[in-house]
Amino acid sequence: MTARAFVVGHPIRHSRSPMIHGHWLAEHGLDGSYERIDVAPEAFEAFIRGLPASGFAGGNVTIPHKEAAFRLADSLTPRAKKIGAVNTLIVEGGRVRGDNTDAxxxxxxxxxxxxxxxxxxxxxxxxxxxxxxxxxxxxxxxxxxxxxxxxxxxxxxxxxxxxxxxxxxxxxxxxxxxxxxxxxxxxxxxxxxxxxxxxxxxxxxxxxxxxxxxxxxxxxxxxxxxxxxxxxxxxxxxxxxxxMLLHQAVPGFAAWFGLRPEVTPALRQQIVADLVAK
CATH class of the missing domain: 3.40.50.720 (NAD(P)-binding Rossmann-like Domain)
Incomplete structure (x- = not known):
């Protein structure tokens, strides 16, 4: 079954997370997808509540939703509790667990x-x-x-x-x-x-x-x-x-797709090329 993950924010066009995770999916030949989802703050709680039935294995959270994700997740890792914000969501057993991989x-x-x-x-x-x-x-x-x-x-x-x-x-x-x-x-x-x-x-x-x-x-x-x-x-x-952007993505990818990727020079070069192009 295809594993699906996302990055959610508002706005979300700027996010390079799909490029990072897409690189790893292609590198390892995995059957998976990673997409951008634009959710306004007033709709974010409904988005979180709907995750267990959505078919997503989880996703990343970016501005302006990190504190809201902290409040709304069903459970939190000790690190997320300490930081007070969530940037990674894992859906398992009908519940949503919040983590913070920035540290x-x-x-x-x-x-x-x-x-x-x-x-x-x-x-x-x-x-x-x-x-x-x-x-x-x-x-x-x-x-x-x-x-x-x-x-x-x-x-x-x-x-x-x-x-x-x-x-x-x-x-x-x-x-x-x-x-x-x-x-x-x-x-x-x-x-x-x-x-x-x-x-x-x-x-x-x-x-x-x-x-x-x-x-x-x-x-x-x-x-x-x-x-x-x-x-x-x-x-x-x-x-x-x-x-930091590249390395914080590793734990989430491992949780959703079952393989721990590496931050390689090829990945970095791909993102740098995109930064320069913009």
Whole structure:
């Protein structure tokens, strides 16, 4: 029987998830399909309630439905509970289970880009810029990997909210204190929209960062943000945002189609070519 999966959002035309999952389906010769579904917020609850009878094995959830999916799923993985948002749905036994794969996706991308011993090389300390949903997932992933994390945001109360994830390993930092904090930062992560196409760049002098430091940006349009360009100019390891998108897709595909795919150079090249074409 053909396994069917989807990505749901509003709007949804921009999603590259069908290209990612379509690549894997073709690569492995699987009998399956993956489609975009545009669902307005007011219709999302009915969409979720109808999933068990829909014939779908599950799907991905994107903007603006991640928090609603968290509230509406019949059950949640421990990670999804902690993050407070769902980006992956699995339909089994007439119930809908919600998961969040952004955290392991980000960590898998760091492992792939920097090698699995990157926490040791970077000194086990991270500074995360921004305190939105993506930052929340990334902080959870970093703490799970054993890092101490500082979070800086222009709205201090939002940064303090992330401290509640793990007060022993997460602390809030004033945005104005970021330059002084760089000297003992092993991993700098930008989760803000600064540097994204159509947005102003993140103005930050990276000179104080240690030579062992790595810089990651979750923005992938453009692939080389001004922040990453500055990191490379300083001779630092730089990690772009595309890999997180690719790696977060792996657990869902495995759950729906019964095979765990790999993020290969061929897949990355296909998505990069599409980004450039747009």
């Amino acid at each position: 392991p996706g980000f960590i898998a991308h760091l492992d792939h880009s920097l090698g699995e011993r990157w926490p040791e090389r970077t000194g086990g300390s991270a500074l995360v810029l921004g305190a939105g949903g993506a930052a929340r997932a990334i902080v959870v992933g970093l703490v799970e990997r054993g890092l101490s994390v500082r979070v800086a945001n222009r709205s201090p109360e939002r940064a303090r909210a992330l401290v509640e994830l793990d007060p022993e390993h997460v602390e809030a930092l004033a945005w104005e204190a970021v330059p002084d904090a760089l000297s003992d930062t092993g991993l700098l992560v930008n989760t803000t929209s600064l540097g994204m196409a159509g947005h102003p760049p993140l103005e930050l002098n990276l000179t104080p960062l240690p030579d062992r430091a790595a810089v990651a940006d979750i923005v992938y349009v453009p692939l080389e943000t001004p922040l990453l360009a500055a990191a490379r100019a300083r001779g630092l390891a730089a990690v772009d945002g595309l890999g």
